[in-house]
Amino acid sequence: DTGVSQNPRHKITKRGQNVTFRCDPISEHNRLYWYRQTLGQGPEFLTYFQNEAQLEKSRLLSDRFSAERPKGSFSTLEIQRTEQGDSAMYLCASSFPSFHQETQYFGPGTRLLVL
Amino acid sequence: QKEVEQDPGPLSVPEGAIVSLNCTYSNSAFQYFMWYRQYSRKGPELLMYTYSSGNKEDGRFTAQVDKSSKYISLFIRDSQPSDSATYLCAGGGDSSYKLIFGSGTRLLVRP
Numbered sequence A: 001d002t003g004v005s006q007n008p009r010h011k012i013t014k015r016g017q018n019v020t021f022r023c024d025p026i027s028e029h030n031r032l033y034w035y036r037q038t039l040g041q042g043p044e045f046l047t048y049f050q051n052e053a054q055l056e057k058s059r060l061l062s063d064r065f066s067a068e069r070p071k072g073s074f075s076t077l078e079i080q081r082t083e084q085g086d087s088a089m090y091l092c093a094s095s096f097p098s099f100h101q102e103t104q105y106f107g108p109g110t111r112l113l114v115l
Numbered sequence B: 001q002k003e004v005e006q007d008p009g010p011l012s013v014p015e016g017a018i019v020s021l022n023c024t025y026s027n028s029a030f031q032y033f034m035w036y037r038q039y040s041r042k043g044p045e046l047l048m049y050t051y052s053s054g055n056k057e058d059g060r061f062t063a064q065v066d067k068s069s070k071y072i073s074l075f076i077r078d079s080q081p082s083d084s085a086t087y088l089c090a091g092g093g094d095s096s097y098k099l100i101f102g103s104g105t106r107l108l109v110r111p
Helices: none
Strands: A005-007 A010-013 A019-024 A031-037 A044-050 A053-057 A065-068 A075-079 A088-095 A110-114 B004-006 B011-014 B019-025 B032-038 B045-051 B054-058 B061-066 B071-076 B085-092 B099-101 B105-110
Touching: A005 A088, A010 A019, A019 A088, A019 A110, A031 A075, A044 A065, A044 B099, A075 A088, B004 B085, B011 B019, B019 B085, B019 B105, B032 B061, B032 B071, B045 B054, B045 B061, B045 B071, B071 B085
Parallel strands: A010 A110, B011 B105
Antiparallel strands: A005 A019, A019 A075, A031 A044, A031 A088, A044 A053, A065 A075, A088 A110, B004 B019, B019 B071, B032 B045, B032 B085, B054 B061, B061 B071, B085 B099, B085 B105
16 A cells, blocks of 8 residues: 555543654655644644655644654654643645645544543 | 635435535635545545646546635536545645645435
8 A cells, every 4th residue: 555654543542641643655755744633624734844844834733742754754743741632633644746736645544532 | 714614514415416515715825726535534535636727527526616706616426325425625825835624515425
């Protein structure tokens, strides 16, 4: 399977714990995006990388959130001191830039439940 | 006001019907528009990509963009029960590569 993969697929944690999610993009894609989706809403942008550089962060990304893409391949999203409001589906997407074509392909998501 | 608005539905149609799904947007700087299909508890699946105004057809799906009225449409011909899902529209390409999504329209195709 050459699509975007995410691990774990599900995570249950207690409030105050730290969690880390991993995203492996499609191999030749140099842009990688993180989105968050809550029930009944569309995905909301969190941050994106071009290669290893983090080029944009949403105001939604509080100080408790950090994302990395150290070698320009896979990426991790860490949430420190989780809160119940962090419960959501965390989606990763990747794209390969070309003129007039910026199609983002999504992974299956990591569903986080904070108790 | 959200940048991209969609009627949440649900929209219920009989099998074989033509389905029309619509979005409006407020950001004049959007250059490209996408439709994604999302099954329950799954990631969004790209259906259609349209750059600027115009129509694009792919099999049973047709996407239309009218930038003058800031209106985006997706038509599904010969709808099937397997088309039952949430359909998300998104715009992008202002000063960033991020996509701005609507909240999605739930579609139910009855056998």
